[in-house]
Amino acid sequence: MISFRKITWDNYREVLKLKVTEEQDDFIASNMFSLAQSYVALLNDDLPPMTYAICRDEVVIGFIMMFHDTAEESDYSEESYGVLRFMIDKDYQGQGYGKAAFAKALELIRTFPQGEAVSVYLSYEPQNEVARKLYASFGFVETGEIDGGEVVARLAL
Ligand SMILES: CC(C)(COP(=O)(O)OP(=O)(O)OC[C@H]1O[C@@H](n2cnc3c(N)ncnc32)[C@H](O)[C@@H]1OP(=O)(O)O)[C@@H](O)C(=O)NCCC(=O)NCCS
Secondary structure: OEEEEEOOOOOHHHHHHOOOOHHHHHHOOOHHHHHHHHHHHHHHOOOOOEEEEEEEOOEEEEEEEEEEEOOOOOOOOOOEEEEEEEEEOHHHOOOOHHHHHHHHHHHHHOOOOOOOOOEEEEEEOOOOHHHHHHHHHOOOEEEEEEEOOEEEEEEEO
């Protein structure tokens, strides 16, 4: 059973221990970096990034970081959610957990927890075929834009 849990004093070390494979290292920042970014955002933004430990029953197997942008804040000039980081630990990949967790992320976004939105944006390295296929299966369409070397994709809500 996959669930999203708030990152707490009890589980944050587990989140920091999660690793992707060596080949995937260039596809995503470390969870340490992402949590540091969340802290900086927390000190400077109105709304904290939506960071969660992805759990299979009681075990932490992944991490996700999402955010909400108003039309003014958004690079794409529309009120939207973004999925900035999404990873499943290498020992738990290829077992359907990524798909289940991402479905849960979209379910959460569709409750509009931080405000209204018309779309979800994310980006991935051009060679990240697994991510491309996964996101496309949920209806994400590549916009043709490249952001920091990454392919941008959009889902209309
Ligand atoms: C992307 C990621 C989260 C997918 O997690 P996962 O738990 O392996 O995903 P699933 O097991 O649900 O598999 C999803 C699909 O990818 C396929 N897949 C998973 N790992 C694969 C691999 N190493 N090679 C080929 N296909 C793979 C699965 O077969 C499945 O395809 P299907 O829908 O046709 O059955 C995981 O690979 C990951 O953490 N990658 C590194 C970080 C990253 O790239 N994040 C995304 C960009 S920010």
